[in-house]
Amino acid sequence: xxxxxxxxxxxxxxxxxxxARPSRRSALQLTAxxxxxxxxxxxxxxxxxxxxxxxxxxxSEGGGIAPVSPSEAAEVLGIDPRWILASSEGFSHMAxxxxxxxxxxxxxxxxxxxxxTVAQASARxxxxxxxxxSGGRDRVEGNNAWTVPFGALSPVNTFALYAQAYFDRxxxxxxxxxxxxxxxxxxxxxxxxxxxxxxxxxxDYLGARVISSPLRLYDCDAHVxxxxxxxxxxRDAAKDLRNPPLHIEAMGMAVGxxxxxxxxxxxxxxxxxxxxxxxxxxxxxxxxxxxxxxxxYDGFSIFVWLWLEALGIVAPGEACRFTEGGSRIGLDGELPxxxxxxxxxxxxxxxxxHIHEACVQLWQRGEGRQVADASTAIVSNxxxxxxxxxxxxx
Numbered sequence: 001x002x003x004x005x006x007x008x009x010x011x012x013x014x015x016x017x018x019x020a021r022p023s024r025r026s027a028l029q030l031t032a033x034x035x036x037x038x039x040x041x042x043x044x045x046x047x048x049x050x051x052x053x054x055x056x057x058x059x060s061e062g063g064g065i066a067p068v069s070p071s072e073a074a075e076v077l078g079i080d081p082r083w084i085l086a087s088s089e090g091f092s093h094m095a096x097x098x099x100x101x102x103x104x105x106x107x108x109x110x111x112x113x114x115x116x117t118v119a120q121a122s123a124r125x126x127x128x129x130x131x132x133x134s135g136g137r138d139r140v141e142g143n144n145a146w147t148v149p150f151g152a153l154s155p156v157n158t159f160a161l162y163a164q165a166y167f168d169r170x171x172x173x174x175x176x177x178x179x180x181x182x183x184x185x186x187x188x189x190x191x192x193x194x195x196x197x198x199x200x201x202x203x204d205y206l207g208a209r210v211i212s213s214p215l216r217l218y219d220c221d222a223h224v225x226x227x228x229x230x231x232x233x234x235r236d237a238a239k240d241l242r243n244p245p246l247h248i249e250a251m252g253m254a255v256g257x258x259x260x261x262x263x264x265x266x267x268x269x270x271x272x273x274x275x276x277x278x279x280x281x282x283x284x285x286x287x288x289x290x291x292x293x294x295x296x297y298d299g300f301s302i303f304v305w306l307w308l309e310a311l312g313i314v315a316p317g318e319a320c321r322f323t324e325g326g327s328r329i330g331l332d333g334e335l336p337x338x339x340x341x342x343x344x345x346x347x348x349x350x351x352x353x354h355i356h357e358a359c360v361q362l363w364q365r366g367e368g369r370q371v372a373d374a375s376t377a378i379v380s381n382x383x384x385x386x387x388x389x390x391x392x393x394x
Contacts, residue, residue: 005105010238010245013042019226022121027067034227043242051112053096057086064123083109091253092382093351116352120223160212163302165267172320178205181218183326188341190369195347219301221343228352249390252280273310276386292374295354351381
């Protein structure tokens with residue numbers, strides 16, 4: 001019997017709804033659009049889906065960050081689940097995927113649809129402060145409670161600390177970080193679903209306003225309305241479905257960092273992300289040199305550097321030089337990065353856009369942005385809970 005449950009599970013279908021700023025469709029409609037399309041993409045009927053999961057479950061805090069529960073989605077879709085999950089705690093946005101893998105491996109379900117829906121663009125249109133101290137409350141709770149007392153009213157303030165520390169320790173430059181944003185925008189220009197498709201230059205990047213020094217406008221992701229869904233199936237069932245199965249070769253996970261009230265390291269690395277990377281590589285014979293493309297979480301551009309190093313793709317302090325100029329991370333480069341535009345340009349789908357894009361690449365659906373002969377991809381998600389997956393196509 002295989003020691004790792006992910007090797008019993010495959011991704012068999014994917015889809016995204018409309019992605020807009022904002023959308024005229026409700027969050028529940030967007031969810032149904034993505035889930036039904038993903039189920040059809042797998043070649044399954046809705047009646048064959050026996051599990052459903054999402055991150056983080058419907059939130060009462062508003063802000064459009066979690067507008068749909070799995071129970072609501074199941075009812076609308078007509079799914080009668082044997083297994084259901086809303087994962088508000090855990091290893092980043094990938095937590096419901098990791099749990100679904102375990103459920104399938106244990107025989108609790110055969111085909112599970114996992115979705116992530118956001119309606120942050122609509123929420124921000126209604127209330128500019130909707131993602132933080134909304135509702136007139138006199139207390140800040142959750143992750144923000146650990147940072148707001150120190151003047152970090154937004155995650156951008158927190159991760160600007162990491163960016164400045166990295167600049168100071170390794171001699172990195174704004175031009176090197178800007179290459180991440182400029183390259184992501186170039187890739188988004190080839191993605192019809194991306195929010196921002198007009199190219200930007202390094203001069204545009206450097207000329208944009210500073211949001212929280214040293215992070216500029218184009219270092220920050222874009223709030224959107226949209227839903228992403230994927231179907232996970234047992235490998236025995238996957239081989240008979242419409243698409244060549246995408247194998248989950250390995251996965252890694254960890255929790256930690258400032259957003260759990262724990263500071264580790266010196267702000268130039270993400271120790272919890274490193275632990276997730278170590279777990280991932282311990283579960284496979286593959287190595288970082290065998291990756292054809294990388295879809296790296298980019299809530300802010302500095303995440304890309306920190307994740308590249310945490311995953312062992314480059315050595316500490318080398319990510320800034322790896323991305324410099326953009327040639328190594330371009331579509332024909334050494335490691336094509338965020339080939340659909342990432343969250344910086346395609347839209348903030350909380351990491352599920354990265355998972356979707358990895359599958360697009362491995363199924364050779366990328367058209368103008370397709371990485372030649374891509375058969376392996378690494379995906380990372382999160383900035384307080386950390387998750388990573390290694391995917392491969394036979």
